[in-house]
Amino acid sequence: MKTYERLLIENKVWAREKIQADPEYFNRLAQLQTPEFLWIGCSDSRVPANEITNTQPGEIFVHRNIANMVVHTDVNLLSVLDYAVTYLKVKHIIVCGHYGCGGIKAAMNNHDHKQVLNMWLRNIKDVYRLHREELETFTNEEAKTDRLVELNVREQVTHLAKTSIIQRAWQNEQRPDLHGWVYGLKDGIIKPVFEMKAGTVIDPLYTYDDL
Ligand SMILES: [Zn+2]
Numbered sequence: 743m744k745t746y747e748r749l750l751i752e753n754k755v756w757a758r759e760k761i762q763a764d765p766e767y768f769n770r771l772a773q774l775q776t777p778e779f780l781w782i783g784c785s786d787s788r789v790p791a792n793e794i795t796n797t798q799p800g801e802i803f804v805h806r807n808i809a810n811m812v813v814h815t816d817v818n819l820l821s822v823l824d825y826a827v828t829y830l831k832v833k834h835i836i837v838c839g840h841y842g843c844g845g846i847k848a849a850m851n852n853h854d855h856k857q858v859l860n861m862w863l864r865n866i867k868d869v870y871r872l873h874r875e876e877l878e879t880f881t882n883e884e885a886k887t888d889r890l891v892e893l894n895v896r897e898q899v900t901h902l903a904k905t906s907i908i909q910r911a912w913q914n915e916q917r918p919d920l921h922g923w924v925y926g927l928k929d930g931i932i933k934p935v936f937e938m939k940a941g942t943v944i945d946p947l948y949t950y951d952d953l
Contacts, residue, residue, distance in 0.1 A: 777803045780826040780835045780918070782819070782898070784810045789840050789925050794932065803830060809845030809894065810837055811865055812901035823902070827911050827918060835902060835918050838932065839895040840925040841888045850887060866890075869897045895922040896936040903938055904948040912940045913953055 760767045777800060781791040785806045792802060805822040812819060826832045839846075848855060849866035870877060873893045880886035899922040902908050911917055922936030 771800050775800055775803075775830070777801055777826075777830060778833050779803065780823070780830075780832045781805070781838060782810050782812065782835065783838045784808065784840055784843055784845065786840060786843065788927055789838070791838070794925060794930065803832060808859075808862055809843055809849070809866055810839050810898060811862070811894075812837065812898040813862075813865055814901065814905070820905070820907070823905065824907050827907050831915070831917070833917050833919065834921060835908075836921045836923055837895050837898045837902070838923045838925055839891045840927055841891055842884075842927050843887075843891050846891050846894060847887055850890065866894060869894045872897070892922075892924055892935045895924055898922070899936055899938055900944070903942065903944050906950050906953060909950050910953045912942075916940045 757768075779802045781802045781804045783789055783791055783804065783806045785808055791804050791806075792798065795802070803822070803826045805819055807816075807819065814820075823835075826835070845863065846866060848859070849863040849870065854860065855863060870890060873890070877886055877890060877893075880889060899920045902920050908918075908920070917940050919940050920938040920942075921934060923932045923934050925932050
């Protein structure tokens with residue numbers, strides 16, 4: 743059997759189990775999606791949003807990319823954000839990084855990862871530069887990487903708050919709250935590291951006054 747064929751077989755097993763437990767399961771899900779959460783996570787295969795939060799299909803709207811970045815020119819991320827905030831009306835957005843993130847590690851060395859990875863990793867290098875003073879006090883490389891993971895999550899949450907999409911929702915509907923979390927690969931535990939409640943005052947340089 744080819745490896746991918748196993749996925750299709752397991753899919754049938756899963757679907758059958760779901761229907762056995764709840765005959766209306768798919769009918770209900772097919773009609774409506776009203777997730778309360780938007781998840782912006784890392785593409786890393788070890789950090790599946792639903793599994794680590796013990797949630798079901800329909801509960802979390804998900805966007806994933808390398809190192810859970812919020813890049814202001816990323817049409818994919820911005821489309822997901824706009825749809826989740828403006829139409830699904832999510833109440834919470836979670837940016838979830840993870841310790842030991844390969845994307846973060848890659849951005850901390852000087853290896854030429856070639857285009858297009860160099861372009862993407864440069865966004866993480868910018869976060870490093872903003873926090874260089876603190877990061878360069880670390881002598882343990884793993885601890886330094888983990889700290890950059892936390893600082894990166896924090897930075898990406900603030901990037902969300904700089905968008906007109908978020909600012910308009912904050913002004914008109916007092917939602918969503920923004921959360922920065924870090925998942926531990928070694929213990930499976932999520933650590934909240936940063937939060938911006940709806941309506942948080944941000945740097946006036948990035949505030950729109952005519953939304
Ligand atoms: Zn990662």
